[in-house]
Amino acid sequence: MTIHTSLFEGEHICLAPIETDKDAEIQAKWTESAEFLRLLSTEPAIPASPEAVKKRYEAIEKKMETDRNLFYFTIRLRPDDRLIGFAQIYWIEWAGGYARLQLGIGLPDERGKGYGSEALRLLLRYAFSELNLFRLDAIVGEDNLAAMRLFQKAGFVEEVRQRQALYRDGRRWDLIGLGLLKEEWSASHA
Amino acid sequence: MHDIFRGELVRLSSDNPQTMAEAFSRWNRDSEYTRLLDDEPARLRSVKSVKEWLEKEAASGENMRFFFSIRALADDQLIGFVGLFEIEWNHGNAWVGIGLGERDYWGKGYGTDAMLTILAYAFNELNLYRVTLDVFEYNPRAIRSYEKAGFQIEGRVRKMIHRDGQRSDVLVMGVLRDEWKGRHWRIKT
Numbered sequence: 001m002t003i004h005t006s007l008f009e010g011e012h013i014c015l016a017p018i019e020t021d022k023d024a025e026i027q028a029k030w031t032e033s034a035e036f037l038r039l040l041s042t043e044p045a046i047p048a049s050p051e052a053v054k055k056r057y058e059a060i061e062k063k064m065e066t067d068r069n070l071f072y073f074t075i076r077l078r079p080d081d082r083l084i085g086f087a088q089i090y091w092i093e094w095a096g097g098y099a100r101l102q103l104g105i106g107l108p109d110e111r112g113k114g115y116g117s118e119a120l121r122l123l124l125r126y127a128f129s130e131l132n133l134f135r136l137d138a139i140v141g142e143d144n145l146a147a148m149r150l151f152q153k154a155g156f157v158e159e160v161r162q163r164q165a166l167y168r169d170g171r172r173w174d175l176i177g178l179g180l181l182k183e184e185w186s187a188s189h190a
Numbered sequence: 191m192h193d194i195f196r197g198e199l200v201r202l203s204s205d206n207p208q209t210m211a212e213a214f215s216r217w218n219r220d221s222e223y224t225r226l227l228d229d230e231p232a233r234l235r236s237v238k239s240v241k242e243w244l245e246k247e248a249a250s251g252e253n254m255r256f257f258f259s260i261r262a263l264a265d266d267q268l269i270g271f272v273g274l275f276e277i278e279w280n281h282g283n284a285w286v287g288i289g290l291g292e293r294d295y296w297g298k299g300y301g302t303d304a305m306l307t308i309l310a311y312a313f314n315e316l317n318l319y320r321v322t323l324d325v326f327e328y329n330p331r332a333i334r335s336y337e338k339a340g341f342q343i344e345g346r347v348r349k350m351i352h353r354d355g356q357r358s359d360v361l362v363m364g365v366l367r368d369e370w371k372g373r374h375w376r377i378k379t
Contacts, residue, residue, distance in 0.1 A: 043278070093230075095352065159348060162283075163320070165320060
């Protein structure tokens with residue numbers, strides 16, 4: 001068994017708080033890519049200015065403070081703490097013990113290097129052994145093969161398939177709900 | 191022209207926040223109802239707080255939600271609510287939520303009729319492509335009603351609900367415009 005000295009540090013990346021002004025500039029750049037936005041969400045893709053990203057950060061931090069049903073992290077490369085992505089545990093329902101996960105790596109060059117997997121491992125440990133949640137889910141378009149692989153590699157299984165719920169470039173895709181129970185996660189971490 | 195707000199047993203109506211708040215506050219005292227309705231912890235709410243909540247919801251994004259109260263045609267009694275939420279116009283997708291707070295109207299086809307009426311509204315008025323809902327596995331009456339209205343089961347969120355020491359699944363159900371059209375195309379000329 002590995003002894004974890006920190007919840008927030010992986011081998012190559014770490015989970016860290018938002019640095020409002022610096023991060024907003026970088027994240028605004030990511031939103032200039034429609035691909036990034038489409039991989040991340042089903043909302044209509046639209047770029048965000050640094051000012052708009054800053055407002056979102058402020059809303060996120062306020063929500064973390066008041067509603068206590070959201071944990072948001074930036075993903076940074078070690079050792080120089082360069083921002084490469086974000087990850088969040090959101091829509092937490094404490095009574096039922098479940099929440100939803102989302103994570104994104106901003107630039108194409110930084111994808112496919114295992115940073116997302118590493119961040120997901122940290123996020124799962126945080127959700128299951130710090131927040132003590134019972135189950136997690138993630139929603140992924142069937143056109144997002146990298147995300148499907150990422151979550152399945154971490155133990156998530158397909159639970160729901162909303163038929164033809166995505167409509168992009170003249171084609172309809174299913175929207176897939178993936179789920180992971182704490183007992184399944186624990187079994188693979190014993 | 192056919193009245194799109196009218197079904198066989200019910201009509202979709204719009205009531206003042208005060209009327210709705212009084213009904214919601216009363217229905218919330220029935221914990222069986224609230225535990226069938228959603229996964230939030232059952233809680234009691236004053237008429238005033240429900241009214242403020244309804245007004246806040248109504249003010250937030252007119253194009254993102256279409257909310258109705260349900261009235262029985264026979265006696266004009268206010269029996270529940272139904273609404274389309276989280277509308278994604280770019281994909282033509284929406285979630286539907288329905289609740290019949292008046293127990294005397296359970297199991298008699300009112301819910302199915304209201305669902306058929308709002309589906310016709312979703313497909314014929316809003317021109318949506320699909321409608322989604324979720325329902326708890328311990329609510330077979332609702333599952334049966336949704337199947338009658340044209341929904342099919344699209345998956346099972348395992349052990350999501352935790353009540354009375356038991357874990358239960360949540361079923362996700364969906365209906366597409368094209369498959370619904372063949373069965374329930376409610377246009378009368």
